Every structure is written in C-alpha cells, then in structure tokens.
Amino acid sequence: MLAEPSASLRSVRGLRLPRPRTERATAPPAPYWPRLLPLLAALACVTRIPSFRWPLWSPDEGYLAVQARMLADGGELYETVVDRKPPLVPWLYEGTFALFGDETLLPLKVLAVAAQLLTAVLLVSIARRRWGDGAGRTAGVLYLFISVGLNPEDAQAATFEVFMLPCTAAAIWCADRRRWGAAGTAVACAFLVKQTGGAVLVPVAWLLWQAGAVRKDVLRLGVGLGAPVLAVAAVTTPAGFLFWTVTGSGAYASFTGSELHVLLRGLTNAAILAAACAGIIPPVARVLRVARTGSAELWLWLASSAGAVLVGFHFFGHYYLQLTPSLALLGAAALQILPRERTLTAVSVSAGACALFLAWGMLAPRPELAHAQRLAGEIQTRTAPGERVLVWGIHPETYWLADRAPASRYLTAGLLTNYSGGRDGPQVGEKYAVDGAWPVLRGELAADPPALIVDDSRGKPYGPDRVPSLRRILAVSYRPVLRVEGMVVYARVDRAR
Template sequence: MTTPSQDSRADPAKDGAAWLRRGAIAIVAAAALLVLTFGQGRDQAIYTMVARSVVDGGMPYRDAWDFKPPGIFAIYTLARALFGAAPWGIRVIEALGLVATSFGLVVLARRLWKEATVGHVAAALAALVHAQLDFWHTAQPETFGGMLTVAALVVALRAAPRGPALVAAGALFGLAGLLKPPLAGGGAVLALWLSLRRRRDDPDASPRDLLAPFAWVLLGGVTPFAVTFAVFAARGALADLHQTLFVFTPHYTALGWEGRLFGAMLYQAVSEWLVEHSSAMGLGLLLLLARGPAGWSRPGLPLLLGIVGIQLLGVALQGKFFPYHYAGLWPVTALIAALGWVETARALLARGRMARVGLAALVLAGLLARSATKDVHGTFWRRAARRLRVFTWDRDDQPTIDGLATVADLDAQSNRRVAAALRSLTPEGEPIYVWGFEPALYDLADRPPASRYIYNIPQRVPWSASWARPMLLADLAAHPPAAIVVVDNDALPHVTGDGRTSVDLVDGDDPFVELRQMLQRDYRRAAAIQDFTIFTRTR
C-alpha cells in the first residue's frame, strides 16, 4: 500500500477557488432563470409597442412614439422578430446577455489582474444585483448598455490592442450610447487611459502615438450614430427623431433640475451608488478602500473608476435617480467590489477561526443588509421563492403571478380584465386607443393602436401639447378607434410636472376639449373596471 505524495494532496486554495467558481455559476444561472420569469412593466410595454410598429414596417418616433434613444427599440425589435408578442422574448435576450457579461467579467479579471477568482465573484455580484432589480427596473436601456460596456472592455483590454480592436471597442461604446448617451463616454475614458499608459511605458512616444487611441475609438464610436441617422433619414423619420430627442426630451430632463444644484444631484448619485442599492457592492468597495494602497494600486482600476464616474455623471445630469438608471454601472462596479471581497477574504482566511467567522458575518451582511429590489411588493428573497413556486409546480396560481407583475398603480390583474373586455367589445383587427399610460393593453387585447401616441404624456405636458394634441386628433380621425380607454389615478408628477390624471384632462377644469367632445359625440360608456373606463364607438 502506497502513501499519497505531498504533491497529490488537495490544494486548499485551489479547492476553495473551485467551490467559489461553482457557487458563482450557480448564482448566475439562478439569476438568469429568475429574469426569464419577470413580467412586463410600463417601460417594457412601451418598448414592445414601438418594436411591434417597427416589425410591421414603421419607425420609432414617427409611427410609434416614445422619447427613449433608438438603441432600446432595436433590441426589442429583435426580440419581437424572433419570439413574436411573447413578453418573455426580451427576457431571453436579457438572460443570455447576463450570462455573456458574466463570462466577460471573468475575462477582464484575468487580463487585468490574472485573477479568475475576482471575475467569478464579480459575475456573482453583478448577477445578484441584476436579479434584485426585478421586472420593473430590468430590460431597460441601461441594462443592455452595461452589458455592451463590458463587451467593449473585453475587446479593448488585450496586451497590445491595435487599431481594429479599438475601433470595435469604440463601436460597442457607441452602441451603448444609442441606449443611453452618457454610456458612450466610456470610450473617451478608455482612450485616455490607453494614451496615459502608452506615455508611462514610453516617455518618448510621439503625439501621434498618444492620440491614436482617441482616433480609433472615436472612429468606432461615431459609426453607430452615423448609421442610425442614415437609416432614419432614408426612412423619412429623421425629423421625428429630432423633434423627440432634441426638442421634447430636454424639457423632460429639466424637470429633474427644478430647484436643485448640480453639486447636490451629483452627491445624490454617488451616495446612492455606494449605499442605497446593494450592500454587497457597497461593502466590497469599502473593503477595497480599507486595503490601502495595496488595493488601490491595481492596474486598470483607474479605467474602471473612470467609466463608473462618467456614468454617475450621466445619472446626475438626468436628475431622476430611478433605480434602473444605475443598471449600467453594476457590471463594472462588481469588478471593483470583487477585488475588495477577494483580498479581504484571503487576509481573513489566513488568520484563524474567529477571522473566518468575521468573514461569514460580512458576507451575510452583504447579502441581506441592502437590496436593489425597490418599488415592488415584498423582499427579493420572498419574491424569488414565490417565483420558484409558481413557475415550477403551481403554474395555475394566477393571483400570485399577477402580484409579481404589479407595482404602484400598475395592476396586472386589472390589465388582463380590461384587455378581455376590449376583445369582447371590439371587432378583431379594429384599432383602439388608450388615453392614459397603460400601453400594455394593446398587446394584451390583441388590437392595434389607433395613434402613434401609445401613451399620452406628450398631450399632457405644456411644452408639447400645442403640437402633440393636433397630431393625436389627426391620427384618431384617420384611424377611428373602435374603443377608447380612459385611465384614472395615473398622475406622474416626475414626468408631467403636475398631479393631473388622464381623467382630469377629459373632465377637469382645463380639459383637452377636442378629445372630450369626441367622446361625448361619437362614443358611449360601455364598461368600467377599476381605474379604467371603456368607451365604444356609436357611429
């Protein structure tokens, strides 16, 4: 009988890394599966309706109106083309993107620090926060912009990136900018970091060599914008894009600035990023800070912090501070926070049993102290347990499924009831119009919208009502709706600047007179369901 040699014995460090890798894979897989169960919020319904129009030959802004940048509509159009009207189609693309981003974080950790373990922890952190954002704050422009940011860094961060790689990275940052303009700024941060690194490595480098990264990244970055503008021009929709993004949207953004100083807004963005949304991320960042220069001096860290900084600047400039506005930050933040967790874990594991107990307490605090789950009913862990139950063995529990897709004044059960009523009250194929902010009803009822305005914000706000109301009336005259749904209790002061509801603009003191006259003249009240009143055409 032989005795195993020392070399054949298990290496505790390697064994621990293997278990950590398996744990990260499990967390990413669980998060991706949770994403597949997410319902559809209002924003997702808007993007879906624009995609429906594009698949049918229309164009964003001209044929289906929203004021988000065009990149998000391209992604939803892809989902619509591949999976039809199924709301889970976009979730399949989102889940695949989450998995790909997880691989990208591991690649980046290896390239920057030769630390696959850091990448595994980063993947787990990013996936956890992504799942915690739940259905309302996912599948947003920032969601996919963060994924493209990681892809751009993977392409660019090679030993000696050449021109084509930097052009490709710039193009990926440009695509991210088409989802959320500040995300394109990551390309400028990358170019600056590469130029400074070249100057450090070669003090005699020529100005041409130092400027080359800027030229390559800029070339790639402007290409998606140029192609987008060319497509809109060729399809005759460039003026509509301009009217929406450069006339309407600045007024909307200005609402968040009223009575506020930019310094205070930037402070809010930074503080919320650090402590408001994820204790796992925040603790990791603090642990890295506590490591001192040994942690701060890691190569590539200034690049990652610069990308985080430019995105936080964008959050502050927008001035709304919705949880999903930070979604583009989390993958890169996870890479930084993972450094703090891994270095601290190694230090504590080498100090004995009590230090390990302390590490376990830190991990528990990171998991439980603060979650990115906001606005919805219940904690992340309870909602995850409910999803596991109803999407595995209790699929007929419709009340729980509706509850998981309900938030604030969006009631999934009411929407289904209204959609069923519309199907029974209107002929198949006939258009309907929803005077309110509930665009999901069109797909749920399987009826086409009678207007490009799939929700009524442009008609409600003072800076666009003068041109948006006549355009809506022209749409309704050209495509008379078989039914008009008027929504109540849909006040959105952070969007409209006042507390009026859609009903107020029909029956209130300062109404949309022409719409009220149309309802009185051509329609009768057919049904009332919770906050919805359905009017059907009489002539």
C-alpha cells in the same frame, strides 16, 4: 497610549489598488473557463428566475412589445413608431417576434439572461487580466449577485439597461487591450441601446490617454464610435433620430415638478442598491481608508455611470443597473488585497442579499399588471381584432395584452402631457407635450377614429379634465360605457351601447 494598528490594517497600509499588468500574462490553465462558465451560467439563470414569473415586468417591456408589432406591420421608426430611445432594443424585439411570434416575451427573457451572462464573462476577463484568476471569479460572481439588487420591476425586466450593460463592459474590455476601434464601436452600441450608455466613453478616453494616445488611436476610437451612430441615423431618418434621441426631451429632462417625490425615489433606489451591495461596500471602503487608490478608470466608470443615473432627474430604479459592473470590479480589486476570509464574507453576504431580492421577485404581488390584464380583457370583449383603441394612461402593455393596435403613434399619455415618472407638478399638460404631438394626434384620431378610448388616468394629473383637447374629443364623439377600478371606457357614439 495609542492602540497598535491591527495586522490586517498594517498589511494593506500604503498599498495601492492594483493597476492593469503591463507584462503579458502567462497562458491561463485550461480548466479555468470550463470550470467557471457553467457556474456563471447557472448563477445567471437563477438570478433571472423571477423574470419568468409574469408575462412582463414593466411598462417599458410593454412599450417595446407594442413598438415591435407596429414595426412588423409596416411602421417606420421615428415617424409612425416613436419613443425617446435609440433603435437597437426595438429592433431586437422586432427580430425576436419575427422568429418566435409576438404572443410571449419568453425569448426576450432568455436573451436577457444571456446579456447578464456575457456581462459577467467580460468582467471576469477584465479582472483576471489585471489581478489574477481569483479576482476574475470574484468579479463575475459578485456582479451576478448584485445585478438583481433593485425592485424586481427594475431588475428583472428585459429592457434597455440589461442589454446596454454587455456593451459598456465590452467597451472597457477592448480599451483595456488597446483595441480602440472596437472600443469605440462598443461605446456606440451602448449609446444605441440607451443614450446614457455613452457615459462609458469617459473611462475609455482615460485609458486611451493613459496609453499615450497617438492620432491614429484617437482616429480609430472616433471612427468606431461615429460610424455605427451615423449608419443608424441614416437607416432610420436623421432628423427624426436626432429629435427623438437627443433634442426632443427638454421638458422630460427638467428637474421642475415633484422635486421632493423624485428626490425621495432617488434616495430609496440608492438605498436598495446599497443593501444589495452590502458585501462589496465595506471592503472597498476599508481599502480606501488604508490604501492609496489606483485603477482610476474604474472610479471614472463608476462616476460617469452615476452621472448617467442623474441625467433627466428621474432616478428610476433600472437606471441604477448601470452602476453594477464598475461596483463589481471595484469590489474584486479591493478584496484581492485583503485577507481571503474577507472575500468569503463578501460573497456570502452578497449571496444572502441576492436570495432576499429573488424572494421579493417571486412573492411580491403585481397589482398594476393585474389591472392592465383586466383592462385588456374589457378591450378584447368590446372590440373586434382589427379595431384600434386609444388607452389614455402610462401602461402601453395594455395594447399588447389585448392584442389590439394603438390608434396613435404616441403610446403613453406621458409623451402628450410630460407626465413622466410620477411628476404631478406644474410641468404636466398639453403645452409640455413633445413638440408637434397634439396636431399629429388629432389628425390620427380624425383620420381613423378608435373604436374605444380608455381613460386610465385614475386621478392622475393628466386626466381628461386637465387636457382640453382630449376632453373635447370625448365630449363630441364618445360616450362612457363602463366605469371600473377608476378607469372609464368610452365607445364611439355610433357604437355605444
């Protein structure tokens, strides 16, 4: 005889993941937010403690810090200050430096805590409106627990994804309330933080269609989305904005080169995030197995975010942060129709996983940061404060740590060789650089030769021996003065000693 289904399975069989309530919710009791906000704020602070452990966590933070200094010194975005990213985060760094000084990233780390707290609050509001007070609390707490579930370099850095997530959550929050103009603006802000943030338009458009979209609503969404993007393009330079954020990254987005290495990275980061979500995945899978699925916009949000992770075929760990808000909401949706003990188990497991990731962040060594700090010390010793240097590598934080201006608008060798994300295959070299980059670089170095050129390639495939233009510059005008830890410091011939 077949075994009788368990009571818990019978209780949810045939159910549906709940959809948003169609009726206006009863006025919430006053204690809800005053009680919950301090808890969420405390969790946001605790989960971000490792971010304060080091001066910076990733080359992206270093890149943004150097960009901000260049902008403050009169640089022009997408002209003399360039990157493949939209401008909101560079402007955020610039504004923060103007207020608090550019010697520390501490204010940006605090803003990252605020961004995570805001994301959690928006998810609470979405879940609470749909499924009640308990689901709201669960969604906010689960989100903060899983938000650190990656390599600390990816999860703790105050960079693009962390500041993008409140915008994506705000887009869903607004669309859920049929505020289409505001939803479009939130999608635009997500895109202007990082291009892949625009993926949240998919679930927003689905919600618009589900609401019985009329022309006026579509127009509001379109204007809300288009106006901020066009305004930012006009404020910078339309051609430069289009090139650096959309059309100029063809080689970077190619899958060719180190396919196995990149695929392994993608699977590894997916496994790390799955471990952080160990409390969420089982209840979601259980409900999927025994209940009809609903809340299609949440699945579309997760799917579109997964598509954003795949874009470019790099699979960096910080890309996976985009998955966490929708995962938290799906977890809350599944748990609120399961027995209460399942919620306690899920939260406990998530808390334990979070504790492990926090310990990782606090205890793990940072050899690359230590190397960059030693290199910055050598640069400071061998140059005067007003002199410029060129660091040939992928660690732009060296400029910020050394407090020396870069000799070029191209802050990494990746922009000049397409060495991005560890690619060491056939698509690395001068001919794969950003279009027009090498003539610009040669002009910059000829007009104002740097006092030092530091080869920090350390055996990577973008080393000077494989880059003829750089090799000629070094051979004609520079002499090696120091070799240490695989790096070579070159000084101009007129000052080499």
